[in-house]
Amino acid sequence: MSETKTAPAAAPAPGTFCWTDLGTTNAEGAKQFYSALFDWAVFETGAGGTPYSMFQVDGRDVGAVYELSEEQRSQGAPPHWLPYVAVESAVESAARAAALGGKLIMDAFDVEQHGRMAIIEDPTGAVFAVWQPLEHKGAAHINAERGMCWNELATHDHERAREFYTGLFDWGTQTMDVDKTVYTTFTRGDGAPVAGLLQMTEEWGQAPAHWMTYFSVADCDAAAARAAELGGNVCVPPTDIAPVGRFAVITDPQGATFSIIKLWS
Numbered sequence: 001m002s003e004t005k006t007a008p009a010a011a012p013a014p015g016t017f018c019w020t021d022l023g024t025t026n027a028e029g030a031k032q033f034y035s036a037l038f039d040w041a042v043f044e045t046g047a048g049g050t051p052y053s054m055f056q057v058d059g060r061d062v063g064a065v066y067e068l069s070e071e072q073r074s075q076g077a078p079p080h081w082l083p084y085v086a087v088e089s090a091v092e093s094a095a096r097a098a099a100l101g102g103k104l105i106m107d108a109f110d111v112e113q114h115g116r117m118a119i120i121e122d123p124t125g126a127v128f129a130v131w132q133p134l135e136h137k138g139a140a141h142i143n144a145e146r147g148m149c150w151n152e153l154a155t156h157d158h159e160r161a162r163e164f165y166t167g168l169f170d171w172g173t174q175t176m177d178v179d180k181t182v183y184t185t186f187t188r189g190d191g192a193p194v195a196g197l198l199q200m201t202e203e204w205g206q207a208p209a210h211w212m213t214y215f216s217v218a219d220c221d222a223a224a225a226r227a228a229e230l231g232g233n234v235c236v237p238p239t240d241i242a243p244v245g246r247f248a249v250i251t252d253p254q255g256a257t258f259s260i261i262k263l264w265s
Helices: 027-038 070-074 092-098 157-169 221-227
Strands: 019-023 040-049 051-056 060-067 080-086 103-112 115-123 127-133 149-153 170-177 179-185 193-199 210-216 231-240 243-253 257-263
Touching: 019 127, 019 149, 027 040, 027 051, 027 060, 027 221, 040 243, 051 070, 051 149, 080 149, 080 210, 080 257, 092 103, 092 115, 092 127, 092 157, 127 210, 149 157, 157 179, 157 193, 221 243, 221 257
Parallel strands: 019 060, 080 127, 149 193, 210 257
Antiparallel strands: 019 080, 040 051, 051 060, 103 115, 115 127, 149 210, 170 179, 179 193, 231 243, 243 257
């Protein structure tokens, strides 16, 4: 289950999602679940004195897992995947987020020699992190099978979220109507897609705004069935999203939610 860390990541472009990690109530159980589901190896390390285990594919980091602290649990933090956006300066990005109406859950701080980060809640309630890379650039296995391939924000206030993120990261937008709702693709300056933005409809009820991380799989139906066998819950069964691919939404045995997708192109 363990693996030697061998392949560093390339420096991510500012404004792109570069990392994701899982905060959970049972790190050992999470390692077993995700290792069995995605055939990830685990590299044991630490960050800031906290046990921090890397998930890997062929020696390349995919993401990480750590156990939520007692303080985090007492404050009501549930098991969750947290996506990170690469920035040139975590200090400047945190200040800009606050000026745009965001809330600083954790202001910019150093993670040893690895980088500098901040954790931010956007004005609609969704939480994400910014990462200023130093020694740790982010995921080396990304936008590939068994790696993070997409991040998507679901919110009750599409316009407010669009205003916030375009102001924070200088993202462009491409908006379309999809299945009785509004979907926006955030883009970099060169037009490349960065992330999605989904307006939640009445069917979502009071579900809070959140970022959803997607992992690429070879077979969505088989991966969803395997997740269920391993004790996960298939919240949204395998479903086609033309012309993108076939996806499903999974909750792991500890309660963290993520998506899997078989991309068609």
